[in-house]
Amino acid sequence: MKPLLPLRSFRDGVLTGLFLLVLFLPVCLTRISDEVTPGGLEEKRQLAEMPSFPKAVDAIKTFPHRFEAYYNDHFRFRDVMIRSHNRLELKILKKSPHRDVLIGKNGWLFNTREHLLEDFLTIEPFTEDELRARKPLLEAKRDWLASRGIP
Amino acid sequence: MLFTSTVFLFLFLPLALLLHYVLPERFRNAFLLLASLFFYAWGEVFYAVIILVSIGINYTMARAMAAYPPGGRKRALLLTTIGLNLALLGWFKYANFMVDNINVVLRIFDGPVIHLEPVHLPIGISFFTFQALSYVVDAYFGRVAVQKRMVDLALYIALFPQLIAGPIVRYRDIAAEIAARHVDLSRFAYGVRRFIIGMGKKMILANPVGELADTVFALSPGEWTTPLTWLGIACYTLQIYFDFSGYSDMAIGLGRMLGFTFKENFNYPYAAASIREFWQRWHISLSSWFRDYLYIPLGGSHLSPRRTIVNLWVVFLLCGLWHGPSWNFVIWGGLHGCFLSLERTEFDRIRRWLWWPLRHIYVLLVVMVAWVFFRLETLPEALSFIGIMVGVGEGSAPPQLTIDLFPFEHRLVFMVAILACVSWRSVGKRMADLYFRNQARFMSTMTIRLQPWLTTGLHVLNVAALMSILILSIMHIAVGTYNPFIYFRF
Numbered sequence: 137m138k139p140l141l142p143l144r145s146f147r148d149g150v151l152t153g154l155f156l157l158v159l160f161l162p163v164c165l166t167r168i169s170d171e172v173t174p175g176g177l178e179e180k181r182q183l184a185e186m187p188s189f190p191k192a193v194d195a196i197k198t199f200p201h202r203f204e205a206y207y208n209d210h211f212r213f214r215d216v217m218i219r220s221h222n223r224l225e226l227k228i229l230k231k232s233p234h235r236d237v238l239i240g241k242n243g244w245l246f247n248t249r250e251h252l253l254e255d256f257l258t259i260e261p262f263t264e265d266e267l268r269a270r271k272p273l274l275e276a277k278r279d280w281l282a283s284r285g286i287p
Numbered sequence: 288m289l290f291t292s293t294v295f296l297f298l299f300l301p302l303a304l305l306l307h308y309v310l311p312e313r314f315r316n317a318f319l320l321l322a323s324l325f326f327y328a329w330g331e332v333f334y335a336v337i338i339l340v341s342i343g344i345n346y347t348m349a350r351a352m353a354a355y356p357p358g359g360r361k362r363a364l365l366l367t368t369i370g371l372n373l374a375l376l377g378w379f380k381y382a383n384f385m386v387d388n389i390n391v392v393l394r395i396f397d398g399p400v401i402h403l404e405p406v407h408l409p410i411g412i413s414f415f416t417f418q419a420l421s422y423v424v425d426a427y428f429g430r431v432a433v434q435k436r437m438v439d440l441a442l443y444i445a446l447f448p449q450l451i452a453g454p455i456v457r458y459r460d461i462a463a464e465i466a467a468r469h470v471d472l473s474r475f476a477y478g479v480r481r482f483i484i485g486m487g488k489k490m491i492l493a494n495p496v497g498e499l500a501d502t503v504f505a506l507s508p509g510e511w512t513t514p515l516t517w518l519g520i521a522c523y524t525l526q527i528y529f530d531f532s533g534y535s536d537m538a539i540g541l542g543r544m545l546g547f548t549f550k551e552n553f554n555y556p557y558a559a560a561s562i563r564e565f566w567q568r569w570h571i572s573l574s575s576w577f578r579d580y581l582y583i584p585l586g587g588s589h590l591s592p593r594r595t596i597v598n599l600w601v602v603f604l605l606c607g608l609w610h611g612p613s614w615n616f617v618i619w620g621g622l623h624g625c626f627l628s629l630e631r632t633e634f635d636r637i638r639r640w641l642w643w644p645l646r647h648i649y650v651l652l653v654v655m656v657a658w659v660f661f662r663l664e665t666l667p668e669a670l671s672f673i674g675i676m677v678g679v680g681e682g683s684a685p686p687q688l689t690i691d692l693f694p695f696e697h698r699l700v701f702m703v704a705i706l707a708c709v710s711w712r713s714v715g716k717r718m719a720d721l722y723f724r725n726q727a728r729f730m731s732t733m734t735i736r737l738q739p740w741l742t743t744g745l746h747v748l749n750v751a752a753l754m755s756i757l758i759l760s761i762m763h764i765a766v767g768t769y770n771p772f773i774y775f776r777f
Contacts, residue, residue, distance in 0.1 A: 148476030217765035
């Protein structure tokens with residue numbers, strides 16, 4: 137069994153080295169600033185800003201939460217990790233990486249928010265009362281369009 | 288601070304590891320204590336004072352006890368310390384619960400109700416209180432030497448890997464390592480392996496099945512159907528195991544990286560063939576705590592059979608209450624106590640007589656039904672859920688649920704999670720025993736066949752698999768920070 141020992145030590149060394157690399161690399165490369173890395177993700181929102189050092193009691197209470205929000209938005213390789221995760225889901229699991237987006241045929245994507253999917257699938261039809269309430273509105277619109285010569 | 292947060296993984300942990308190993312040995316305990324208090328204060332801020340109070344009480348009282356010979360005064364000091372610890376836990380965890388229940392009684396007799404503002408529950412208070420209690424009781428009985436250095440005792444109570452969710456570590460198990468620790472590459476790598484496996488259990492298995500369970504439990508009772516309730520509780524059964532055992536694995540792994548050896552907390556509990564065996568495999572540090580510090584002092588199983596059953600009930604009702612201030616937890620504990628008691632009667636003959644797969648099904652059924660009380664907050668909801676599980680009062684599922692309820696990813700994770708509930712190493716050994724009659728012959732055959740290229744290949748595969756789990760888990764964590772306002776794209 138002797139030849140196994142150096143091999144095991146080598147395996148342990150590689151595993152430990154890679155683990156520490158994964159842990160330390162983002163710390164070493166994260167810059168404390170509010171800049172967004174070029175080629176970052178388009179989230180259409182204001183990313184959290186670095187909180188100032190707390191001076192009042194209330195600020196101390198909320199500091200960890202505010203710092204975590206900042207760090208979550210700015211840690212190094214965030215964009216790479218998110219893109220890789222979403223690509224994996226899309227390519228391997230054929231799953232939409234976002235719950236509000238449905239993957240259609242021929243590269244089409246569908247928005248599913250605000251019950252749009254349920255509407256398309258007629259899963260949640262209007263009740264009789266709702267239909268009755270909408271009828272005069274639609275009729276009024278039809279008449280208004282007709283008065284302008286639009287059939 | 289959560290182990291699966293970016294701040295922990297990419298800031299706290301690397302800095303803590305670095306400084307721990309850079310500092311001279313004599314400063315390491317003080318540094319780890321400061322790091323642990325910072326870790327706790329990150330989530331609890333000013334409530335971190337409570338853990339300091341707990342440390343102060345237990346350090347002072349244990350030192351005071353040591354000054355007296357065995358007898359009345361020493362005993363009085365022990366009872367006072369236990370009382371103070373339980374008072375701290377009682378106030379922060381059970382004050383509102385007790386007041387609510389007293390008010391129910393007062394309302395019946397038209398008495399004036401008591402008003403109490405909600406008391407904040409400091410995270411991990413049940414864990415560190417139980418650790419402290421085990422220390423003072425062991426110190427009283429002379430099982431451990433009283434710690435004279437406050438920093439060292441404080442480190443035992445507040446050590447960050449096991450601080451907020453266990454395992455409940457005994458002082459005697461790590462006393463020597465608090466005094467002097469030895470870490471080599473093999474031990475550190477073992478810690479890394481356990482940490483990665485734990486993180487994978489949490490991020491890759493527990494969270495997706497948890498999402499599915501949440502979808503089912505979020506429905507109103509009128510929307511539950513029999514298949515849905517079974518799916519929901521099966522997912523929750525998997526979620527709670529992989530979530531908690533994953534956390535324990537991470538704690539054990541972190542401990543090992545820092546030079547501490549924590550005992551195992553889980554041992555494939557869902558593979559148990561009796562409820563008794565289940566409790567020898569589930570949350571072992573808690574069940575052994577209750578065994579050593581409550582069940583045995585009550586007389587354990589050495590008194591009459593009736594007394595043994597009473598002891599079991601007391602232990603498991605309190606074990607239920609330990610999990611949270613709610614009657615549902617008490618019922619959960621009661622159910623386990625009930626079946627543990629039954630297994631000490633003629634009922635156990637029937638259990639033993641059963642075909643072995645049926646014994647496992649019996650355990651899973653009891654455990655899953657009991658989890659309903661653990662998961663649902665109110666008794667009527669839990670009873671309604673169990674009723675629907677057996678086909679009574681079934682509702683109709685909302686039509687939206689028919690879309691993508693159980694997608695490929697969830698089905699895959701569900702199957703992997705079920706397979707991961709079994710120790711395949713034990714199954715392999717059993718099979719080997721069966722086919723090769725004796726294990727030694729099998730092992731020698733395997734050793735010859737595995738030499739040498741296959742062994743190298745297996746090591747490479749092992750590292751590659753662990754790194755894939757780590758990266759995949761980090762990807763899941765990163766995605767949790769991604770909050771796009773997607774509607775603006777349309």
